[in-house]
Amino acid sequence: MTVAQRTYLPQVIQGMFVTLRHLLKNLVNIKKLPTISYPEVKRVYSERFRGRHILTSREDGTTRCVACYMCSTACPAECITIEAGEDQRTREKFPVRYDIDLLRCVFCGYCVDACPEDAIYMTRDYEMAIDTRARAVVGLRDLVVPPNFPVEPMGWRPYYGDMDKHGTAGGTGLGQPLRSAPYEDEAAPNPDVYRGT
Amino acid sequence: MSTLTKFSPIPYTGPAPTNREPYVPAEASKMDARGAEIASKVGGLAQETGQDLPTFVVEKERIVDVLRSLKNDLQFTLPLECFGVDYPDRAKRFDVVYQLYSIANNERVRLKVRVGENENIPSSAPVYQGLDWYEREVFDMYGVKFDGHPNLRRILTHENFQGHALRKDYDPAQRWLLTEEGVAKIIPKIDPRFEREESDSDYERVTLNLGPSHPATHGTLRVVVTLDGEKIVGADTEIGYLHRCFEKMSETHSYQQVIPFTDRLNYCSAIINNVGYCMTVEKLLGIKAPERADYVRLVLSELMRIGDHLICIGTNLVDMGALTNFWYLFQPREEMYGLIEACCGARLLPSYLRIGGLAVDVPPNFLQLTQNLVSSMPRYLNDVDKLVRTNRIFRDRVEGVGPISAQDAIDYGFTGPCLRACGVPYDVRKASPYLGYDTYDFDVPIADGGDTYARYLVRMEEMRQSLRILQQAIDRGLPSGPVMVDNPYVALPPKEKVYNEMESLIYHFKLIMHGIQPPVGETYFQVEGGNGELGFYIVSDGTKNPYRVRARPPCFSIYQAFAKMITGQTIPDAIAALGSLNIIAGELDR
Numbered sequence: 001m002t003v004a005q006r007t008y009l010p011q012v013i014q015g016m017f018v019t020l021r022h023l024l025k026n027l028v029n030i031k032k033l034p035t036i037s038y039p040e041v042k043r044v045y046s047e048r049f050r051g052r053h054i055l056t057s058r059e060d061g062t063t064r065c066v067a068c069y070m071c072s073t074a075c076p077a078e079c080i081t082i083e084a085g086e087d088q089r090t091r092e093k094f095p096v097r098y099d100i101d102l103l104r105c106v107f108c109g110y111c112v113d114a115c116p117e118d119a120i121y122m123t124r125d126y127e128m129a130i131d132t133r134a135r136a137v138v139g140l141r142d143l144v145v146p147p148n149f150p151v152e153p154m155g156w157r158p159y160y161g162d163m164d165k166h167g168t169a170g171g172t173g174l175g176q177p178l179r180s181a182p183y184e185d186e187a188a189p190n191p192d193v194y195r196g197t
Numbered sequence: 198m199s200t201l202t203k204f205s206p207i208p209y210t211g212p213a214p215t216n217r218e219p220y221v222p223a224e225a226s227k228m229d230a231r232g233a234e235i236a237s238k239v240g241g242l243a244q245e246t247g248q249d250l251p252t253f254v255v256e257k258e259r260i261v262d263v264l265r266s267l268k269n270d271l272q273f274t275l276p277l278e279c280f281g282v283d284y285p286d287r288a289k290r291f292d293v294v295y296q297l298y299s300i301a302n303n304e305r306v307r308l309k310v311r312v313g314e315n316e317n318i319p320s321s322a323p324v325y326q327g328l329d330w331y332e333r334e335v336f337d338m339y340g341v342k343f344d345g346h347p348n349l350r351r352i353l354t355h356e357n358f359q360g361h362a363l364r365k366d367y368d369p370a371q372r373w374l375l376t377e378e379g380v381a382k383i384i385p386k387i388d389p390r391f392e393r394e395e396s397d398s399d400y401e402r403v404t405l406n407l408g409p410s411h412p413a414t415h416g417t418l419r420v421v422v423t424l425d426g427e428k429i430v431g432a433d434t435e436i437g438y439l440h441r442c443f444e445k446m447s448e449t450h451s452y453q454q455v456i457p458f459t460d461r462l463n464y465c466s467a468i469i470n471n472v473g474y475c476m477t478v479e480k481l482l483g484i485k486a487p488e489r490a491d492y493v494r495l496v497l498s499e500l501m502r503i504g505d506h507l508i509c510i511g512t513n514l515v516d517m518g519a520l521t522n523f524w525y526l527f528q529p530r531e532e533m534y535g536l537i538e539a540c541c542g543a544r545l546l547p548s549y550l551r552i553g554g555l556a557v558d559v560p561p562n563f564l565q566l567t568q569n570l571v572s573s574m575p576r577y578l579n580d581v582d583k584l585v586r587t588n589r590i591f592r593d594r595v596e597g598v599g600p601i602s603a604q605d606a607i608d609y610g611f612t613g614p615c616l617r618a619c620g621v622p623y624d625v626r627k628a629s630p631y632l633g634y635d636t637y638d639f640d641v642p643i644a645d646g647g648d649t650y651a652r653y654l655v656r657m658e659e660m661r662q663s664l665r666i667l668q669q670a671i672d673r674g675l676p677s678g679p680v681m682v683d684n685p686y687v688a689l690p691p692k693e694k695v696y697n698e699m700e701s702l703i704y705h706f707k708l709i710m711h712g713i714q715p716p717v718g719e720t721y722f723q724v725e726g727g728n729g730e731l732g733f734y735i736v737s738d739g740t741k742n743p744y745r746v747r748a749r750p751p752c753f754s755i756y757q758a759f760a761k762m763i764t765g766q767t768i769p770d771a772i773a774a775l776g777s778l779n780i781i782a783g784e785l786d787r
Contacts, residue, residue: 001589011588018580019521034528048542048557070709076454108457108548109541113556114709116695116702122542156542158692 049124049155050107053100055143056119063144064119067095071111071120079104080111098143102128103136109156122156217739220481220718222249235306239266245309249480249720250296252307257318260310264295264324273297273306275623276610278749279321279331281339282736285365289313291339294734295321295328296721296749300607300621303628307721312341320346327610330757338363338444353437353786356381362445369445383421385431388764402430405768409438413516413772416782420759420771427767432760436785443787447746451712452478452552455746460546462748463784465508466501466727468494468537471550474746476631477722477733478552481715484687488676490554495632496567496670497537497549498724499663503574504530505727505779506614506656513653513776514585517594517769522581529570529577536566552713553688554681564675571667578660585653595649599762599774602647610754613729615778618655619647625725637666649777687713712741719745728752728779752778752785 004010026033036043045051056064067084085096111120130136222228225247232251236242241263242253255263267273277296284290289311297306312318320343322329332343333352340361343349351358357379360367384404407413407420414420417438423431443462447455459474460467472494479486486494511526534544539560541549549556560566585591601611603619616623624641626634642658644651681688685704694701715737723732729751736745755778763771 001587001592005587005589005592008589012590015584015588018584022525022580034531046539046542046560048540048560049538050542070706074454074709076450076457106457106546106548107543108546109556110454110457113689116705118692118696 045124045126045155047124047155049122049126050109051123051155052102052125052128052138053111053143054121054123054145054149054154055098055140056121056149057144057147059147061147062092063094063140064117065095065098066117066119067093067098068116070114070116074110074114076108076110077104077106079106095140098140099137100143101137102130103133112156112158115158118158121154121158124155218716219247220483220716220720220737221247222480222718222720223483224249228252231304232306235267235271238271239263242308248307250305250307252309254309254311257310257312257316260295260308261319261321261324263308264297264321267297267306267308268324271299272301273299274607275300275612276325276327276331276608276754277305277730277732278610278747278754279328279335280734280747281335281341281363282745282747283339283363283365287311289316291341293318293335293339293341296732296734298730300623305721314340317342317344319344320349322346325610326605326608327754327757330753337361340364350381351437353440355379355437362442369442369449381435383419383433383435385421385423385433385760387423387431390765391425391428391430407768407771409435414775415512416780416785418756418775418780418782418785420763420775422763422768422771424768429763429766429768429771432763432771434756434760436756436782439782439786441783441787443748444746447743449742451741452715452743453713455743456550456552457546457548459748460548461783462750462787463505463727463731463752463781464545465779465781466498466505467546468497468501468549469505469724469726469731470748471548472498472632473722473724473726473731474733474748475550475552476724477720477735478713478715480722481718481720481735481737482552482687482713483716484553484682484684486554486682487679489558489678490680491632492670492673492676493540493555493559493563493680494550495634496667497540498632499666499670500533500536500567500570502725502727503660503663504533506660509727509777509779510581510653510656513649513773513779514581514591516772516776517591519585519591522584525577525580525584529574532570532573536563536570539563539566551681551688553684554679558680559675564671567667568671571664571671574664575661578657582657586657592650594769594773595653595777597646598649598766598770599777600646600648601758601762605758605761606647609758611729611758612751612754613726614655614659615647615652615755616729617641617643617659618651620645625723625730629723631722631724634666637669639663639666649773652777714739714741723749726751728755728781728784748784748787750784750787752780756780756785 058064067082069082072080072082079101081099082095083097084093086093109122112122228248228251229246232244235251236244241255241259245252245254275298277298279295282292282294291312293310293312295308310318318341320332322332330352332346333349335341336343336349337351337353338361354362355375357375358373403424405422405424407422409417409419419435421433422429443458446458456471456474459470462470507526507530511523514522537547538544541547541556601619603621606616606619607621620643622641622643627641639662642655642662644654689708690701690704695705717737717739719736721732721734723730731751732749734747735743738744762774
């Protein structure tokens with residue numbers, strides 16, 4: 001260590017300048033602060049975000065899921081419970097019960113990859129706070145969305161190959177907008193958040 | 198045209214795996230030749246041919262002699278690990294496997310000792326200090342007793358645990374409750390340097406628990422120290438508080454399903470764990486991920502390595518009272534996680550890789566985002582470096598704190614930055630390059646002293662080297678092509694084929710329901726993790742679930758030496774040293 005380094009003061013002052021520079025920079029660019037005032041402002045995640053699941057529906061309002069158990073087989077956390085039923089008229093299988101235990105779920109997206117029916121998607125909804133464990137188990141009532149539900153800007157979903165169209169990097173903070181529009185300014189209701197009836 | 202998987206409309210014409218084929222490693226003949234050479238120099242080795250490393254079966258009576266001559270005559274100085282494998286149908290049901298590495302010759306060797314259910318085996322802890330904990334783990338998980346072991350008690354499970362969890366006949370549904378009385382009463386052994394008569398001092402010695410839930414331990418680590426005044430005169434460590442049965446769970450899940458579990462080993466650099474695991478299985482399958490996937494794996498590995506070091510340095514400085522640096526370092530880390538999230542939809546636990554490639558292709562602006570990161574990162578690093586490197590307050594806190602000599606470090610099985618901080622330039626990326634690391638120009642930073650300051654310097658420089666690698670990678674550009682192998686027995690077909698073609702739907706169904714079925718055999722593959730050599734040893738019995746998955750956690754060896762490193766120092770020194778080792782409990786306890 002040099003003499004200057006051995007006496008504390010020059011180093012301390014030099015350090016102060018670094019912090020002062022940051023302080024001034026942040027004061028000038030107060031709009032570009034890296035922190036977000038959550039929950040007033042929410043962060044936008046990319047179109048691949050693996051959040052809470054939904055089950056999509058066909059045009060006629062029936063759920064696309066055919067209770068084939070592929071998702072529950074692929075699930076490494078064993079959080080999906082399915083009971084299959086059979087439509088007496090069409091002889092189609094459909095889920096009588098479809099429960100996802102969100103406390104067990106590790107949000108790996110394997111269920112979406114495994115689904116051969118385009119039935120399960122993951123949304124960008126990450127606000128899943130609950131007050132009891134029982135409410136963490138979401139069933140058909142919470143998961144199934146109405147027909148023609150807008151899935152386009154949603155989270156992890158089956159990709160049809162063309163990556164240029166899908167999967168733009170949403171909010172990385174790197175030249176992309178880090179923050180969403182303030183909550184109250186949002187024109188359309190957030191399509192990602194659907195909580196049944 | 199799909200960039201996901203180039204998938205031909207005609208059915209796959211390659212061979213279908215019949216799931217009882219033996220695994221023949223590519224390098225088997227070379228390894229057999231080298232094995233024969235070693236066997237001629239060291240007595241008592243029965244060679245097992247056709248393996249990916251020179252492999253020998255050793256009689257249990259001879260194991261200590263064999264290890265000693267391998268260490269002294271053939272320079273296998275670094276004990277990588279020791280673990281068990283259970284084959285209940287065999288007369289001698291357990292394999293105790295030792296893996297050693299020679300830094301001088303850059304080669305590995307694997308020794309197997311076969312033991313029956315109630316047989317003891319001589320402890321090799323006197324030969325390699327680093328095997329102490331590994332033997333305790335084998336005892337804990339398989340019940341194999343080691344004669345002459347200094348401290349043979351359970352390590353990952355608790356004292357009231359009954360049975361041995363990794364035995365194939367252990368029922369994992371059992372629950373064992375640890376009561377107050379059962380908790381180990383750890384009384385650290387006083388270091389002989391500090392032995393004294395009780396009447397020598399006016400002060401009483403105090404035994405103090407640091408952790409398991411202490412803000413400075415960054416995870417659930419328990420250190421018991423005996424203090425004489427402020428000086429630590431004896432220390433002992435206890436681990437296992439975050440044991441989540443990674444290895445046992447892997448045996449009941451398919452090969453693809455293990456990937457999310459590997460995320461949770463070293464959760465600060467999850468992608469590197471994914472890379473290590475996936476490449477091990479790919480080695481077992483004899484496939485290679487496409488060029489584009491390898492490129493992305495390399496870029497994300499290096500980013501994750503930077504993230505890992507950022508956390509280590511940041512939290513280490515917080516422990517020493519320098520909070521500002523933590524914020525400067527966490528900003529680039531946050532942006533890095535933004536990039537990971539843009540690739541795969543999750544930040545900390547990405548599960549991005551799949552066996553045979555990547556889950557999905559990277560976003561179109563991937564290189565641009567990486568370039569932004571690489572360009573902005575040095576600013577943050579320089580800020581922190583300016584604040585602390587020559588700052589005397591920091592230097593006084595870290596110089597000479599938690600030192601370990603190079604010889605001890607090797608003997609304990611240190612790898613990674615902690616070993617390089619002792620001046621030993623061992624880096625898996627240089628010693629046995631993977632993912633094309635040999636085509637990149639980078640240096641392996643080393644430092645002298647092996648103390649906390651040296652570890653800081655090494656980590657700081659390593660981040661800069663990683664940035665160098667990243668810059669070169671960006672300059673080369675993203676290779677075109679698919680990101681997943683074109684093999685329907687490994688890779689899921691793209692969704693549009695699944696929806697529209699019978700053939701693809703069947704492959705899809707088979708792969709989800711019956712999984713990947715590698716040939717019968719065993720293999721080991723290592724990558725350079727954030728903390729050192731991260732290796733996976735996988736035994737396949739040809740079914741969809743791995744027979745045994747063993748992760749070689751670099752923290753395990755490093756944390757083992759911690760008690761020794763802090764003896765003779767003070768509590769604040771111990772905290773500073775612990776932070777600089779970057780012990781990740783998820784990896785330590787698995």
